[in-house]
Amino acid sequence: MGGDGTEVAIRRxxxxxxxxxxxxxxxxxxxxxxxxxxxxxxxxxxxRHFAAWCAERSPHLVALPALPATVAGYLTALADAGYKxxxxxxxxxxxxxxxxxxxxxxxxxxxEVATVWDGIRRVHGxxxxxKNALETGLLTQVLAELDDSRLADLRDRALLLVGFxxxxxxGELVALDVADIAETPDGVVLTIRRSKTDQxxxxxxxxxxxxxxxxxxPVRSWIAWRQAAGLTDGPAFRSINxxxxxGAGRLHPSSVARIVQRRAAAAGLSPDDFGGHSLRSGFxxxxxxxxxxDRAIMRQGxxxxxxxxxxxxxxxxxxxxxxxxxxxxx
Numbered sequence: 001m002g003g004d005g006t007e008v009a010i011r012r013x014x015x016x017x018x019x020x021x022x023x024x025x026x027x028x029x030x031x032x033x034x035x036x037x038x039x040x041x042x043x044x045x046x047x048r049h050f051a052a053w054c055a056e057r058s059p060h061l062v063a064l065p066a067l068p069a070t071v072a073g074y075l076t077a078l079a080d081a082g083y084k085x086x087x088x089x090x091x092x093x094x095x096x097x098x099x100x101x102x103x104x105x106x107x108x109x110x111x112e113v114a115t116v117w118d119g120i121r122r123v124h125g126x127x128x129x130x131k132n133a134l135e136t137g138l139l140t141q142v143l144a145e146l147d148d149s150r151l152a153d154l155r156d157r158a159l160l161l162v163g164f165x166x167x168x169x170x171g172e173l174v175a176l177d178v179a180d181i182a183e184t185p186d187g188v189v190l191t192i193r194r195s196k197t198d199q200x201x202x203x204x205x206x207x208x209x210x211x212x213x214x215x216x217x218p219v220r221s222w223i224a225w226r227q228a229a230g231l232t233d234g235p236a237f238r239s240i241n242x243x244x245x246x247g248a249g250r251l252h253p254s255s256v257a258r259i260v261q262r263r264a265a266a267a268g269l270s271p272d273d274f275g276g277h278s279l280r281s282g283f284x285x286x287x288x289x290x291x292x293x294d295r296a297i298m299r300q301g302x303x304x305x306x307x308x309x310x311x312x313x314x315x316x317x318x319x320x321x322x323x324x325x326x327x328x329x330x
Contacts, residue, residue: 046095064102065102074091095108151228173279236250288312
């Protein structure tokens with residue numbers, strides 16, 4: 001693969017020799033857009049690691065096109081070296097994409113590789129250790145430590161509450177512009193222009209209602225931050241310098257995790273237990289515990305299937321009324 005992995009494959013493909021160079025470039029542009037830039041970068045890193053591993057073998061192994069036995073051996077070496085199954089799965093995906101783009105037989109789909117991958121999953125498991133959910137009680141504890149006389153605290157209150165009530169991913173939260181947050185008599189309407197599961201940019205609307213209490217109301221908190229920061233357009237959530245000046249650029253998704261952890265620590269919680277995803281998982285857990293139907297939770301969080309939602313809401317429903325341990329006469 002070269003660069004993002006698409007250009008070399010397209011330029012070497014004889015089917016495209018009848019096209020003008022400008023049109024070939026546009027074909028490459030749209031091929032690149034099939035995956036996020038961060039995904040292409042990860043694939044590049046993974047393929048360099050695979051190629052280096054092949055070069056270190058004696059005799060040297062060929063990385064592209066690779067034999068099924070080569071890929072099976074690579075996966076085995078990764079597993080024995082302690083790599084997480086999620087990392088191994090991504091590297092297998094990178095190898096698969098490289099062979100597809102190069103129009104080579106794909107070793108990733110061979111029975112040998114599939115069997116080894118199944119064995120790695122059985123032996124090492126595929127469960128992902130999630131950060132704790134910042135559900136309503138914990139979020140309220142965190143918010144109680146904020147001082148709205150400070151601009152950074154106003155921003156963080158709005159960011160935490162909009163992220164929580166909107167069941168937003170970190171990237172969705174920091175991608176919001178002022179124009180994407182429409183204030184109405186019923187609350188605010190968020191326009192989510194693109195998300196992890198919406199690569200075609202169909203977009204989605206998410207409604208946030210007024211909260212019962214001012215300190216935990218996402219609508220009032222957003223308005224307070226917008227007015228105090230003097231925001232009229234551009235990014236909704238921005239950096240604040242040590243002199244209290246509001247920056248022009250938007251926050252990075254990683255900033256959400258740092259804000260959550262810093263505010264959790266100030267509230268006496270262990271910061272390592274929480275991350276940017278804690279807002280989304282916290283909302284889903286709290287909604288499930290409150291008896292909100294799965295369909296409504298899925299709509300707010302834009303999950304496409306109940307299976308995707310289940311890992312979030314399972315903890316919130318461990319002690320539902322129909323828990324059988326409370327019905328056996330103990």
